[in-house]
Amino acid sequence: MSVLTKQTNTNLQPIDSQQPLLPNNSLPPIMEGANYAENEISLLDILGILKKRKLTIIVTLLTTVGIALAFTLSAKSTYRANAIIQIEREGAEIVSFGKTNKPNGSFSSENDPFFRTRYEMLKGRVIAQKVINELDLFESLAPSKKKTTSNASSVPIDYTQIFSKNLLVQPIDGTHLVEIYYEAPSAVEAKNVVFSLLDNFIRLQIESKSQTGEYAKEFLGTQLQDAKIRLQSSEKALVNFANSKGILGIDEKQTRQVKKLENLDDALVKAKINRIEAESLYLQIQKSGSVSALLNNTVINSLKSRLVQFEGEHLALLKSFKPNHPRVENLQNQIKSIRSKLKQEKRNIQRSMKANFLAAKKQEESINDELSRFNQEVNGLQNNSVDYNSLKREVESNRKIVNNLSQRHEEVNVASAANISSITVVEPAVTPINRYRPKPKLNIMLGLLSGLILGLGFAFLRESLDKTIRSAEDLARISGFPVLGKIPSVKSPAKKELEMITSTDPNSPVAEAYRVLATNIRLLLDKQEERILLVTSVNPGEGKSISATNIACTYAQMGKKVLIIDADIRHASLHETLGLDNKRGLTHYLKGESDLVGITQPVMGIQGLFGISAGDSKVDPVSLLSHERMSFLTSQGGTIFDYVIIDAPAVAGYADTLVLSSLATSTLIVTKEDTMEAGSIKQTLEQIRRIKNNVFGFLVVNVKNMPNNTNKNTYKKSESVKNKLLEKKKVNYA
Numbered sequence: 172m173s174v175l176t177k178q179t180n181t182n183l184q185p186i187d188s189q190q191p192l193l194p195n196n197s198l199p200p201i202m203e204g205a206n207y208a209e210n211e212i213s214l215l216d217i218l219g220i221l222k223k224r225k226l227t228i229i230v231t232l233l234t235t236v237g238i239a240l241a242f243t244l245s246a247k248s249t250y251r252a253n254a255i256i257q258i259e260r261e262g263a264e265i266v267s268f269g270k271t272n273k274p275n276g277s278f279s280s281e282n283d284p285f286f287r288t289r290y291e292m293l294k295g296r297v298i299a300q301k302v303i304n305e306l307d308l309f310e311s312l313a314p315s316k317k318k319t320t321s322n323a324s325s326v327p328i329d330y331t332q333i334f335s336k337n338l339l340v341q342p343i344d345g346t347h348l349v350e351i352y353y354e355a356p357s358a359v360e361a362k363n364v365v366f367s368l369l370d371n372f373i374r375l376q377i378e379s380k381s382q383t384g385e386y387a388k389e390f391l392g393t394q395l396q397d398a399k400i401r402l403q404s405s406e407k408a409l410v411n412f413a414n415s416k417g418i419l420g421i422d423e424k425q426t427r428q429v430k431k432l433e434n435l436d437d438a439l440v441k442a443k444i445n446r447i448e449a450e451s452l453y454l455q456i457q458k459s460g461s462v463s464a465l466l467n468n469t470v471i472n473s474l475k476s477r478l479v480q481f482e483g484e485h486l487a488l489l490k491s492f493k494p495n496h497p498r499v500e501n502l503q504n505q506i507k508s509i510r511s512k513l514k515q516e517k518r519n520i521q522r523s524m525k526a527n528f529l530a531a532k533k534q535e536e537s538i539n540d541e542l543s544r545f546n547q548e549v550n551g552l553q554n555n556s557v558d559y560n561s562l563k564r565e566v567e568s569n570r571k572i573v574n575n576l577s578q579r580h581e582e583v584n585v586a587s588a589a590n591i592s593s594i595t596v597v598e599p600a601v602t603p604i605n606r607y608r609p610k611p612k613l614n615i616m617l618g619l620l621s622g623l624i625l626g627l628g629f630a631f632l633r634e635s636l637d638k639t640i641r642s643a644e645d646l647a648r649i650s651g652f653p654v655l656g657k658i659p660s661v662k663s664p665a666k667k668e669l670e671m672i673t674s675t676d677p678n679s680p681v682a683e684a685y686r687v688l689a690t691n692i693r694l695l696l697d698k699q700e701e702r703i704l705l706v707t708s709v710n711p712g713e714g715k716s717i718s719a720t721n722i723a724c725t726y727a728q729m730g731k732k733v734l735i736i737d738a739d740i741r742h743a744s745l746h747e748t749l750g751l752d753n754k755r756g757l758t759h760y761l762k763g764e765s766d767l768v769g770i771t772q773p774v775m776g777i778q779g780l781f782g783i784s785a786g787d788s789k790v791d792p793v794s795l796l797s798h799e800r801m802s803f804l805t806s807q808g809g810t811i812f813d814y815v816i817i818d819a820p821a822v823a824g825y826a827d828t829l830v831l832s833s834l835a836t837s838t839l840i841v842t843k844e845d846t847m848e849a850g851s852i853k854q855t856l857e858q859i860r861r862i863k864n865n866v867f868g869f870l871v872v873n874v875k876n877m878p879n880n881t882n883k884n885t886y887k888k889s890e891s892v893k894n895k896l897l898e899k900k901k902v903n904y905a
Contacts, residue, residue, distance in 0.1 A: 216648065220634050227633060228626035235625060239618025243609045251354045251607035252361035254369060255598040258289050258347050286342070293340045293351065293372055299331040301371045306363055308334070311356060338368075348597060358603045365600035373594050395576040402569035409562040439538045446531035471520075474513045481506045640847035643871045649849050650856060655695075655839070655868040656688025658718070659877040669717050670748045673724045674777055680877075685718070688870055689725040695867055696837060701809030705835035705865075707819040707828045708842060709855045714872040715841040716744050719818040727780035731813040734771070736783045736804075738831055739820045740792040743785030749774045756786025760804065761795040767804060781812070792820075796830045805834045822855045833863045841870045 221228070292298065303309065303326050312333045339352040351368060355361035485502045492499050640646050643654040659680050661669075668675075673682040696702045706719040716739065723735040736757060737745035746753040751772050759765040760783075774780040795801070808815040817835060819828040832838050838859055842852070859866055 216644075219644070220630060221627075224630035224633060227630050228623075231626035231629050232619070232622035235622030236615065236618040239614045239621075243611050243614045246609040247356065248606045249354050249356060249608045250358040250361045250603045250605075251352055252358070252365045252600045252603050253350055253352045253598075254365045254596065254600040255343075255348055255350050256369060257595040257597050258286060258349060259593040259595075260285060286347070289376075290340050290342065290349065292375070293349075293368070294335055294338060296328070296331045298368060298371050298375065299334045299338075300326040302364060302367045303330055303334060305367050305371075306360070308360075308364070311360060351600075354607055362600045362602045369594075369596060369600075376594055391576060391579055395573065398569060398573045398576055402566070402573050405562065405565040405569050409559075409566050412559060412562055436542070439535070439542055442531065442535040442538050446528070446535045471513060471516050474509055474516065478506065478509045478513065481509065640849055640852065642844070643869075643874065646842070646847055646852065646869055646871060650852055650869065652856075652866060653868045654871055655691040656684060656870045657874045657877065658684045658688075658714075658870065658872040660844075660873040660875050669714075670720055671724055673721045673728065677728075682721070685721040686725050688718075689722050689729070691868075692722070692837075692839070693726075693729075696814075699836055701806075701815075701836050702813065703805050703809050703815045703817070703834065703836045705817045705819050705828070705832055705838045707832075707838065707840060707859075708821045709840065709851050710823050710846065711742070711821045713821070713841050713843045713846065715821070716748070716818050718839075718841050718870055718872065719816050720745065720748050723780055723782075723814070723816045724777055726814050727774075727777050730779065732779045732781075732811075733814045733816065734781045734783070734808050734812040735816045735818065736808075737785040738796065738817050738827065740785045740788055740790065740795075740827070741820060741825075743788060745782060745818055746784035749780075749782045751782050751784045753784040753786060756784035758786035758788075758790050758795055760786075761798050761800050762790075763800070767807065792825075792827045793830060796827055801831075802834055809836075822858055823851070829858060829862045832859050832865065835863075835865060838863075838866045839868060839870055840866065841872060843873045844871050844875065845873060847871075 303312070309330060312330050337354045339350075339354075341350045341352070342348070343350060351365055353361050353364045353368070355364060481502060485499065485506060488496070488499045488502060494500075640649060643657050647654050661681065669681065672679060673685050676682055692704065696704070704722070706715050706722065708715040719735060723733045726733045735745065735749070737743050738757065740758060743753065743756075745751065746756070751774070755765050755770050757770065760767065760770045770783050770786075771781050772783070774782055805815060805817075817831055819831045822828045822840075840855065840859075856866060
């Protein structure tokens, strides 16, 4: 038969014995190297992790609950008493004066410095020492360090620190109420401590106010005495100054002088305005000879009118008479006379303006001199007034201070005698009935919750640190590429039984799995003009040659024309599997010792399947596979055959596959389920994709826990098929 005519069959449908891995419209682009999973974890992935790590979760949960239970049983019982007090800035107001502090008006008790100070006083060391001594709490606070003392200041600091740890002061939001809690080994002790704490706190606050009042009285008395001395001194200074300057009614005299000064200022302003106007007119007539006074003068305007008239008549006579004519000469004399009068009139006006300017200037100077003289007089009066008023204000200020201090001193004397606490006990402490600690239910619930959270955390931590790939799903998630097929494992299978199982036992689960794989590959490669498929593996012995053979047989059974090439030159095996002659193979063609027709052989018993054996193994595979003749072989095969399948060596340790991957359109990686390792998988992908980004999926073989697994007897070949395989002969191109 001829292999030059490319056969196609577009009516084939996927064989869905294991459910196709991906629908046709959702497959990722092969040549773009799109990540299949993008390392996203779905809900199913999470459930799978929880199922796989359930032992870790259970152990952690039980351990945490056990610890919580042990703590609950071993913990000592304690009781907690509480009371509620109300803290105000001031106590009941017996008198409305004499207060020595001032409220700032802020309502937020938590942020108010006044209330925060009171809270810290409640928790402070001074009150703690008083309570410890009153109730003799040394044995209760520290049984191993018993201390008996009645001196509050001698209580060791470590006792007060233990006391503070058992004490809780909790302000109630939005109010002036405060809750005080104390936890003790006995209910009676808890109640007594709260009672003693509040009693000492109230007494401390009253004592503090009393001390403040006494200090205020002493301070005000000293200040009052000093103020009286300053008042006497200032009054003497005022009297002496008034006598020395002869001042009796300085305010009235000063008022008259100020009015006169204002009048002089007004007159000076008017004189300056008159002078400026006169000077402006005078300078204007000097420079231009024309001002508004000239333009509005009736005499000048009359002379100008007559001059214009005579000059017109003169021009008219010159048209009829000569210049020496008597009438012309008479008219010229009149014109000269008028011009002379006009000049004289302008000079008169200019002299008048100058006189006005000089008069205005003299008046301005006179008023200015008077104002300077009067200013000196006023300044002297003002200096005396300033000194006098300053002394007078000092006297008034000192008198006011003395009066205020005297009144305040009397108020404080009265208010100090009526000192009332600003702290009210709203709810007094009572003896608690139920113990506060331990809380078995709460501890067990916390143990369960903590154990569950820790168990989940440990489970996901172990999962993230575990680089072992245990399933096809893990492989797809970690690598980012789909698993296109899963070949089930069988019990002790012989290699020969699996090599062409799709042909020898087409009804077996393994054959069905290979058909699902071939269908998924066909869907992926359907739009490519050339379907050159490279089949390789991470490590040797993972079943890539058996898989390549079964894929080729499956496509041939579908009616496709398929060429399978044994490019694993170091470990050639396809000539034995397919019954090919290995005397002339791939290496002979690459060395130029044979042509394509001479090395291409049909596979007996499988129509449409052709193979090229590896040939001589005593060569350098990398140098031969890098030859341009190999590229020509794959390109020619892609135009003649529907599928060209290259059986390549394992990636680990060999460069052959990297060379061959550059010639293929797609690369399929075969791996065993029980030997998958994340580091090796990722390294293999990186090596291939650096050469050409054409990896499009994985095939996982020897998959356990797949349905319908059968024993090796299912895969026994019939005797007739065995005989046909042994009788295969080389057939050249038709």
